[in-house]
Amino acid sequence: xxxxxxxxxxxxxxxxxxxxxxxxxxxxxxxxxxxxxxxxxxxxxxxxxxxxxxxxxxxxxxxxxxxxxxxxxxxxxxxxxxxxxxxxxxxxxxxxxxxxxxxxxxxxxxxxxxxxxxxxxxxxxxxxxxxxxxxxxxxxxxxxxxxxxxxxxxxxxxxxxxxxxxxxxxxxxxxxxxxxxxxxxxxxxxxxxxxxxxxxxxxxxxxxxxxxxxxxxxxxxxxxxxxxxxxxxxxxxxxxxxxxxxxxxxxxxxxxxxxxxxxxxxxxxxxxxxxxxxxxxxxxxxxxxxxxxxxxxxxxxxxxxxxxxxxxxxxxxxxxxxxxxxxxxxxxxxxxxxxxxxxxxxxxxxxxxxxxxxxxxxxxxxxxxxxxxxxxxxxx
Amino acid sequence: xxxxxxxxxxxxxxxxxxxxxxxxxxxxxxxxxxxxxxxxxxxxxxxxxxxxxxxxxxxxxxxxxxxxxxxxxxxxxxxxxxxxxxxxxxxxxxxxxxxxxxxxxxxxxxxxxxxxxxxxxxxxxxxxxxxxxxxxxxxxxxxxxxxxxxxxxxxxxxxxxxxxxxxxxxxxxxxxxxxxxxxxxxxxxxxxxxxxxxxxxxxxxxxxxxxxxxxxxxxxxxxxxxxxxxxxxxxxxxxxxxxxxxxxxxxx
Numbered sequence: 265x266x267x268x269x270x271x272x273x274x275x276x277x278x279x280x281x282x283x284x285x286x287x288x289x290x291x292x293x294x295x296x297x298x299x300x301x302x303x304x305x306x307x308x309x310x311x312x313x314x315x316x317x318x319x320x321x322x323x324x325x326x327x328x329x330x331x332x333x334x335x336x337x338x339x340x341x342x343x344x345x346x347x348x349x350x351x352x353x354x355x356x357x358x359x360x361x362x363x364x365x366x367x368x369x370x371x372x373x374x375x376x377x378x379x380x381x382x383x384x385x386x387x388x389x390x391x392x393x394x395x396x397x398x399x400x401x402x403x404x405x406x407x408x409x410x411x412x413x414x415x416x417x418x419x420x421x422x423x424x425x426x427x428x429x430x431x432x433x434x435x436x437x438x439x440x441x442x443x444x445x446x447x448x449x450x451x452x453x454x455x456x457x458x459x460x461x462x463x464x465x466x467x468x469x470x471x472x473x474x475x476x477x478x479x480x481x482x483x484x485x486x487x488x489x490x491x492x493x494x495x496x497x498x499x500x501x502x503x504x505x506x507x508x509x510x511x512x513x514x515x516x517x518x519x520x521x522x523x524x525x526x527x528x529x530x531x532x533x534x535x536x537x538x539x540x541x542x543x544x545x546x547x548x549x550x551x552x553x554x555x556x557x558x559x560x561x562x563x564x565x566x567x568x569x570x571x572x573x574x575x576x577x578x579x580x581x582x583x584x585x586x587x588x589x590x591x592x593x594x595x596x597x598x599x600x601x602x603x604x605x606x607x608x609x610x611x612x613x614x615x616x617x618x619x620x621x622x623x624x625x626x627x628x629x630x631x632x633x634x635x636x637x638x639x640x641x642x643x644x
Numbered sequence: 645x646x647x648x649x650x651x652x653x654x655x656x657x658x659x660x661x662x663x664x665x666x667x668x669x670x671x672x673x674x675x676x677x678x679x680x681x682x683x684x685x686x687x688x689x690x691x692x693x694x695x696x697x698x699x700x701x702x703x704x705x706x707x708x709x710x711x712x713x714x715x716x717x718x719x720x721x722x723x724x725x726x727x728x729x730x731x732x733x734x735x736x737x738x739x740x741x742x743x744x745x746x747x748x749x750x751x752x753x754x755x756x757x758x759x760x761x762x763x764x765x766x767x768x769x770x771x772x773x774x775x776x777x778x779x780x781x782x783x784x785x786x787x788x789x790x791x792x793x794x795x796x797x798x799x800x801x802x803x804x805x806x807x808x809x810x811x812x813x814x815x816x817x818x819x820x821x822x823x824x825x826x827x828x829x830x831x832x833x834x835x836x837x838x839x840x841x842x843x844x845x846x847x848x849x850x851x852x853x854x855x856x857x858x859x860x861x862x863x864x865x866x867x868x869x870x871x872x873x874x875x876x877x878x879x880x881x882x883x884x885x886x887x888x889x890x891x892x893x894x895x896x
Contacts, residue, residue, distance in 0.1 A: 273769075273770045273773040273774065273777075274766075274770060276740075276773070277766060277769055277770070449759050449760070452758060452759055452760060452761040452765075453758055453759055455761070455769070456753065456758035456761065456765055456769065457744075457747075457748055457751035457753050457758065458753075458755065458758050460737075460741055460744055460745045460748065461745070461748060463734055463736070463737050463741065463745075464734050464737075464745050464748075466734075466736075467733070467734035467735050467736055467737065468732040468733070468734060468735075470696065470728075470732055471728065471732035471733070471734070472734075472745070473696075473716045473717050474694050474696075474716070474719065474720060474725075474726055474732075475720050475725075475745055475746055475748050475749065475808065475812060476717055476718070476719075476720035476721055476748045476749030476812065477717055477745075477748055478715075478717040479717065485755070531736060630795070
């Protein structure tokens with residue numbers, strides 16, 4: 265096991281724990297830089313991972329750090345996307361200003377949702393955000409002058425400072441830059457008083473308040489900040505899908521965002537990214553599997569007999585081509601994670617890390633959680 | 645000098661009268677203890693002082709300032725910090741983060757400075773950390789600095805919670821049953837700490853406590869409460885010998 269010698273308080277404020285961790289991140293950055301050359305066909309899918317990563321960070325701030333579970337985050341994505349397209353294509357504003365304005369508009373919407381949320385906790389808050397998402401979807405459908413309603417509206421490729429980013433690789437780097445920026449800002453907030461106030465509200469509102477945390481201010485701030493990130497993600501998302509229609513921003517998308525932070529691991533930025541990769545790449549994996557798995561199954565079973573092989577091919581083929589396989593798989597995975605790994609992918613990763621760094625002295629009890637029944641929730 | 649003044653405090657929960665015209669004064673620099681049987685209204689007094697409850701009637705003043713006009717989240721900045729009977733720590737955060745949150749009353753930062761983590765935000769963080777480290781040294785918490793609270797034993801959590809309250813640099817410290825759930829040895833340590841908090845840090849202590857050995861070891865004055873009414877105020881010995889107190893604890 266490695267021990268870190270700390271010689272100054274500044275050391276605990278660094279974004280990376282030590283040189284080893286920093287070098288790993290540099291290596292990851294380099295890998296992402298050369299990735300477009302290696303897998304040109306999947307660039308659009310990977311861009312979506314980055315956009316979803318931003319969404320994951322956004323929801324992680326709200327659900328993972330502040331403890332406010334939102335079931336309506338797709339609505340913020342929608343507001344950001346439509347606002348950006350309106351500013352760029354109808355008002356002709358420069359791209360960067362348009363994204364900033366879209367973020368501001370979404371942050372405003374976040375404050376609007378956050379204000380009534382001050383009096384609601386837990387599942388009631390989730391229901392309220394769900395209702396908000398349904399209302400927004402209706403607004404996007406009916407406000408035809410701006411959104412073009414159900415006809416939908418096409419989105420141009422981004423043009424920044426006169427440079428067109430029509431190429432997939434250019435868009436890939438744009439999304440990567442946005443994600444890194446969002447991560448940096450969020451990590452800054454999390455190591456400052458604001459982030460601690462959020463965590464305090466999550467773990468014990470009553471103690472947070474007694475220590476001087478203005479609950480109203482920090483809950484509203486969490487909603488506004490989370491929504492603003494969602495607004496930026498929405499702007500990129502609009503370019504990614506290329507065609508906006510209200511039914512994209514459905515409740516199912518909101519649930520996918522929630523799935524992202526739960527599967528990734530609540531309470532860590534790593535978790536948001538793991539979850540984003542999972543949610544964005546699972547459909548790609550499924551569609552690949554649709555093409556290949558029946559043939560593989562057929563070949564394997566054909567070893568036993570030709571007819572059986574053909575039958576197996578047809579059976580598996582029929583199964584994987586069934587509609588609704590994707591939501592079903594998402595649901596199954598969510599259930600399995602909640603049952604077996606409530607700490608998510610990142611939690612599992614930490615366990616594996618600890619297992620090797622303390623080998624052979626790993627104690628399973630380290631991650632066991634005791635339940636306490638003595639909290640002051642009754643004071644609310 | 646009077647630090648905290650309660651006058652005719654009453655608190656009703658529906659038909660239940662938790663406090664009925666309670667008046668007392670806490671002087672600067674003393675350890676003032678409230679005792680009483682279960683349900684006497686001791687914690688209700690604490691919750692009134694930290695503004696979690698709104699009193700039905702009565703007046704509360706801190707340093708001559710009307711407490712009932714101060715919102716709950718500004719109580720810490722005024723110089724009143726508290727602990728909770730059943731420990732209200734931020735369980736999924738490290739001890740260090742818990743203590744740093746104790747600095748929140750002094751952390752009125754600018755959002756943009758924090759967002760970009762400008763040098764000023766960084767300098768403030770280091771200053772908070774130094775203040776927190778003084779408390780860590782004072783309470784011998786060095787070994788637990790980076791542990792998550794969920795992984796700590798109960799006795800240590802109790803000390804961490806007191807440390808978090810000390811990090812706000814209070815003038816008045818409210819301790820709600822500091823010895824509950826502690827072993828005899830830990831209770832003795834707690835007594836030493838309370839004495840040090842008073843004499844070394846110069847903080848006035850108002851505490852609710854059942855353990856009479858701790859009460860008699862540290863208290864200057866004791867207030868006995870029963871059914872929301874003050875039975876008597878005096879030194880530990882006087883209060884223990886008072887016929888009404890004996891009656892409240894042992895029956896007629």
